[in-house]
Amino acid sequence: MLRCLILALALFAATAAGATEAGWALLREGGHVVLLRHAFAPGSGEPANFDIEKCNTQRNLSDSGRQQARKLGALFAARAAPVERVLTSRWCRTKETARLAFGTDDVEEFDALDPFAPDSPEKDAQSREVLDEIRAGSGSGNMVMVTHLENIAALTGENAREGEAVIVQLRDEGLHVLGRIRF
16 A cells, blocks of 8 residues: 555656646747746735735745745746746735746736635636736747736636746637646
């Protein structure tokens, strides 16, 4: 039984590593869109005194989350085609992830990347805005959208871990997942 468990874990690790390498291969080509879930921020939800304008009232990156974001940026710089554009939600944890990974001059706030409740009426409108922004992209360099679990799930039908990159492509009226990079 123990041998079967060890074999299953080894196969899972090999599959995840292979998926990550395939993701880097895509990003080396350029012209891709990356939905990046913010780096590690402990807890869930927002505190009761949440204020979008005040980072100290939000769930923020931990020290390991900041380290994860810096590592992510170094890997992008070393292994991917240039990042043409970086968009983030207005939440402090996404902006900090983007700034630590890609630099302060390259970050744009984009309200459509803000999180929403699963049954929220804004969900469809925000998703359409994200798709419109992707359609309007030039396609030469990679575009990174730093966002939240809810947004990635609504756009792709899949979940992402904190700090995980999901590489997508427009197909029909939605997004198709081409690859993933796990940090």
